[in-house]
Amino acid sequence: MTTTSTVRETDVLVIGGGTGGYSTALRAASLGLKVILAERDKVGGTCLHRGCIPSKAMLHAAELVDGIAEARERWGVKATLDSVDWSALVATRDDIVSRNHKGVEGHLTRAGVEVVYGSAELTGRRTARVAGHGDIGVRRGIVLATGSRPRMLPGLTADGRHVVTSDDALFALGLPQSVLVLGGGAIGVEYASFHRSMGAEVTLVEAADRLLPLEDVDVSRHLTRGLKKRGVDVQVGARLLEAVVPDDGIRATVRTSRGETRTVEAERLLVAVGRVPVTDGLGLAAAGLATDDRGCVAPADRTRLETAVPGIHVVGDLLPPPSLGLAHASFAEGLLVAETLAGLSSPAVDYAAVPRVTYSSPQTASVGLTEAEARNAGHEVAVNTMPLTAVAKGMVHGQGGMVKVVAERGGRVLGVHLVGPNVSEMIAESQLIVGWDAEPSDVAHHVHAHPTLSEAVGEAFLTLAGRGLHQQA
Template identity: 85%
Template sequence: MTQTEKVTETDVLVIGGGTGGYSTALRAAALGLRVVLVERDKVGGTCLHRGCIPSKAMLHAAELVDGITEARERWGVKATLESVDWSALVATRDDIVDRNHRGVTGHLAHAGVEVVHGSAELTGPRGVRIGGYGEVAARRGIVLATGSRPRTLPGLAADGRRVVTSDDALFAAGLPESVLVLGGGAIGVEYASLHRSMGARVTLVEAADRLVPLEDADVSRHLTRGLKRRGIDVRTGARLLEATVLEDGVRAAVRTPRGETRTVEADRLLVAVGRVPVTDGLGLAAAGLSTDERGHVVPADWDRLETSVPGIHVVGDLLPPPSLGLAHASFAEGLLVAETLAGLRPAPVDYAAVPRVTYSAPQTAAVGLSEAGARDAGHDVVVGTMPLTAVAKGTVHGQGGMVKVVAERDGRVLGVHLVGPHVSEMIAESQLIVGWDAEPSDVARHVHPHPTLSEAVGEAFLTLAGRGLHQRA
C-alpha cells in the first residue's frame, strides 16, 4: 500500500520502524489487521542502518583479513595483504544494507502496511499526532518501538571524527592507526576486534573486572585470552578519568585497578558504554505513561508487553530487563504483541532462552544461566566443559575456545556457553536444549557430525551424561 491518502483511523499504530516495530507491523497485517507504521528515519532502524548489519558486514571483511595472516603464518600460503581499499569495503557494506532495506520496505508494502514518514506524538491512549501528516486513531492499540541511542559521556561530545559512538564509528572517515575503545560489553568488544583486524593498535578499557561482565566468567576469561593473543591491550577494572580531544587524536587518563593513572593516546576514541531508550517528543504523559529512572517504559503485563494503559504495548529497546535489547528478541516481542492485538493468546517471550552473541574474534555465544547465576538462583549445579582444541576441527581452526554446559544435578540444562570461531552459528541447538528443558542425557543420545566444532557440544553433553568419549567425567 502506498501513502496516497491520509489515514485517520487504523487497527494498530506502530511508532518506530526498527526490528521490533516492523516485525509487529508485518505480523499484525498478516493476521488481517490494518496497520500504520510511523518512522521518522528509515525502516529497519539502528540494527539495519547503523548497527547489526553494517557492523557484521565489516566484521566479515575483518575475518577475511585475518584469514590472510593465518594463511601465511600457519599454513604456508605465501599471501600478503597489500592494503585495504576502504572505499570499496564501504561500498560493499552499503550495498548489503541497501539490499536489506529494500527487502524490508518491500515486505511492508506487500503486507499492506501503511508506512508514514514523520515524528509521532501520543495525544491519548488511542491517539497519535504525526508531524506533517495529522492525527490517527488506533482502534485496537498503539505499539511503542522507538528504540535507543548510544549513551554518551558528560563533557565528551561525539564529533564523528575523533570521538565516535557505535552509531557513527563505521561511518567515520578512513581507518585509524590507533583506537581507544571505552566499554567491554558486546559492542565494545566487536569494535575492538574489527579495528585490530584492520591493523589498528587497540586499547580496550572496561570498568568492570572482566569483559562481557553479564556473561559467564569462563566466557570472559577465554574471550580476554583470545583478544590479548591478537595484540589487543585489554584493561579491565579500569576507569576513564578524563579525555582531551587533540588536533591529531585523543589523549585519555585511565585509572588502573591499583589506583595508578595511565595516559593512553589514540587517533580515535570509541565510546561504547551502553544505550539509552529514545522517548523524546513521544508524549508519554499525554497517554498517562511515564518511564523508570533509566528511561525505559515498563510493562504492567510482561506476558502481553502491555503498559499500565490498556492497549498501549511496548517492544524493543524501550523495555527494561529482562528484555535483552537485541534485535532477535525484538522480533519475538513484535510477534507476541501483534498476536495479542489480534486476539490470540501467544506464549510470552522466554528471555532465558534467547541467545546472546558477540561477533568478535573469537566469538562468544550463550543461552540461559551462567554458572554463578544458576547457583545464585538456588540450583544444585553440575558443570561440563570441553575445549574446542579437544576435537579435531578445533585443532584445524587453531583458535582455542570452549563449550561450557551448566545443568541441574540430575535435571535439566540451565545454560550453554561457547567461545571460539563461528560459535554464533552453533548456538541455535543450545537454544532448543535450554528452551525445551532438555536434560544432558536427552542431548547425549543424538549424534553430532564429525569432524565439526559442534562435536564439542555433543562431547560436553556425553560427559555430563556419564558417557564421555574423548574426556573423562
C-alpha cells in the first residue's frame, strides 16, 4: 500500500509572526501574493507579548508614580501614593497587549494571510514542513523571521522568581523591594528605571565603561546623571563574579571599576545582557544555509535582505549588524522583502536614519552617527549641545537633558541625540533631518512652537547655522 502526501502551495511562506514576519505577510498579501504565515506561539512576537508593548505600558504607570512625587515635592500639590495595586496594573497591561494582539490577528485575516500555528522547519530551498500542517511548497520566496531570545550568562538559570530575564521580568509575581539589574543597554536601563519608580532599591551593573555604550558619550553621561539623581546605584566598568540564589533572593559578588569586590544582596536579579537569534529546529542546513559567528543568518544582498540561497530572505533579529534588532526597523525590513518578492523596486533600509529610543526616566532618543563615529569615519564635524533647561518648557519639566547635533562642517546633519522628558516623541523630526540629508541652515528656516521642548531642537540648529538666538556659537 502506498500513501501520497499532499504538498500545499503558496507564493510566500513567512516563518515567524513577530513584527518583521507579520509586516512582511501583510504587505505581500496587499500586493496580491498568496501568503502563509507560520507561528509557533502567538502572532506579534516578543515585542507585543513580552517586550515593547507590555514594558512601555508598565513604564507609563511608572511615569504616573513619578508624577505624584513631583507634584508633592516640586509643585506643592500635597499628593501621596498609598500603594500600587499590582493585580490592577497587570490587568491593564494585559488588556493593552490583548487588544493589540487581536488587532494584529484581525489585520492578517482581513489581508487574506493564512496563519498556521506550529514549528516550521526548512526541508529544502523552496519547501518547508509545519508541525501539524504538513509540507508546504513555495513559489516566490521564504522569509525567515524567527526572532531572538534573551542571552543568559553561564552558571545562571532563570527561575521566573529570583532570577529573571527581560522576557519574564514583568510577569514575575509582585514588585520586589530590591533589584540587581545586569546590563546597561536599553533593556536593562528601562527595567532599572521602572523598578526605581516603583520604590525598589536598584543596582545597575554594566561591564562597559558607560551606560548605553553604543550611543553618544554625552547621552550616556546625561542618562547616568539622571538615574543617579533618582537613586539608582549605577556601576559601570563592573562585572558579576558570582551569584547564589538562597530562598529569599540573590547574593551577588561584583567587581567594581576600581577593582574592589562588593557583595550585592537583592530580592531579584534581572539579566539583560543582550539577545541571541532563534534558529533551533529551523532546518537551515536543509536549505543550504548556516549561521554566522553571532548566530545570525547573514544576507548576501543587503538591498534585498536575501541570503546566498535565492528566494530565502531574512528580517528582524536574525539579521546581523548594521541591522538594529528594533521592532520599527523590522517593519521596514518586512516592507522591503515583501515588495522585493512582488517584483517591485524598493529602497534598502537606511539604518543610519532609524531612530533608537530608551524609554527610561530620563528618556533617550537618537538617530544617525554619534560624534565619535562621525570623527572615526573621517568627517570634519561641527557639534552643538543645547541644554533642555535653556528653554522655558525644559525649566517647567525640571528634569535636565539636552539636544546634541553632529553635522559635517559646512554640510549635512549626521546625527541628533536627545536626553530628557518625552524625547521619544521628539525624535521623528530629527529622523527626517538625517534621512533627508538636511543641513543646519535648512532646519533653521523652520519655526518651532514656543514654549515646547522641541524648541531646543530648533535653537540647536539655529546656532549651528550662525543664527543663534538664546544660544550663541
